Amino acid sequence: MNNRFPKWGTVFFMALRTGHLDEIERKIYSRNILIPEVGEAGQVKLLDSRVLVIGLGGLGSPALYYLAASGIGKIGIADHDRVDLSNLQRQILHGHRDVGRQKTQSAAESIARLRTDIRLDIHPFKITSENARDIIAGYDFVVEATDSFESKFLVNDACVELRKPYSHAGVLGTFGQTMTVVPGEGPCFRCVFGEAPAGGVVESTAEAGVLGCVAGVLGSLQAAEAVKYLLGCGRLLVGRLLTFDALAMTFREIQLPPAGRCGICGPQ
Numbered sequence: 001m002n003n004r005f006p007k008w009g010t011v012f013f014m015a016l017r018t019g020h021l022d023e024i025e026r027k028i029y030s031r032n033i034l035i036p037e038v039g040e041a042g043q044v045k046l047l048d049s050r051v052l053v054i055g056l057g058g059l060g061s062p063a064l065y066y067l068a069a070s071g072i073g074k075i076g077i078a079d080h081d082r083v084d085l086s087n088l089q090r091q092i093l094h095g096h097r098d099v100g101r102q103k104t105q106s107a108a109e110s111i112a113r114l115r116t117d118i119r120l121d122i123h124p125f126k127i128t129s130e131n132a133r134d135i136i137a138g139y140d141f142v143v144e145a146t147d148s149f150e151s152k153f154l155v156n157d158a159c160v161e162l163r164k165p166y167s168h169a170g171v172l173g174t175f176g177q178t179m180t181v182v183p184g185e186g187p188c189f190r191c192v193f194g195e196a197p198a199g200g201v202v203e204s205t206a207e208a209g210v211l212g213c214v215a216g217v218l219g220s221l222q223a224a225e226a227v228k229y230l231l232g233c234g235r236l237l238v239g240r241l242l243t244f245d246a247l248a249m250t251f252r253e254i255q256l257p258p259a260g261r262c263g264i265c266g267p268q
């Protein structure tokens with residue numbers, strides 16, 4: 001079972017597409033195609049799109065499932081971690097039998113149950129300042145679904161430098177937040193949150209916990225932002241931070257300051 005996917009590299013489940021929908025694709029994506037903002041042309045766009053999901057945990061699980069189900073043609077999955085028992089309450093890509101396995105492996109198998117025609121790029125290592133730009137450069141949109149401030153700033157800086165749009169989200173306890181960064185069109189994560197706090201200053205999910213379904217809500221919103229960006233429709237969360245409070249069951253929108261307030265996307 002563990003040998004079904006290569007540890008690293010690209011998995012083709014089917015031959016490359018030809019640029020138009022075949023009969024089976026029309027059936028699979030019929031409920032997408034009925035939406036005026038998608039249509040057949042939009043579905044072809046999604047099938048020709050490349051999205052990178054960084055982090056295959058509580059946020060990455062729903063984001064990856066919905067991106068794959070929506071018909072994104074090529075998805076990169078990046079995570080260096082292995083599945084732990086304490087992950088299963090929210091990281092729905094992975095099951096009990098996956099404990100101890102690489103998250104990229106169990107995620108690839110979960111997605112293979114959903115799609116036979118997807119192209120998956122497997123990055124089973126930590127995203128660092130050395131490799132981030134090389135990896136991110138190959139995608140149209142990035143879903144930042146990491147769980148540390150260090151990774152969030154790293155992904156932000158690489159995306160802004162490469163002018164790659166991406167979705168940020170974070171969850172803790174019964175709260176969540178998300179914003180979309182389109183370099184040149186709005187503020188980046190660093191414009192809003194400044195510098196990464198010193199270790200131990202901010203609580204992590206390992207200390208404060210997180211309700212699994214809260215991560216499910218935020219990860220699904222990230223997938224929606226990716227799909228909207230790729231289709232070129234709707235209003236993205238650019239310049240707006242959306243917060244979610246599951247106890248009060250309220251969403252709040254916070255208007256963000258303009259871009260250019262940090263050392264990454266500023267004039268320097």
Ligand SMILES: [Zn+2]
Pocket residue numbers: 187188189190191192259260261262263264265266
């Ligand atoms: Zn900035």
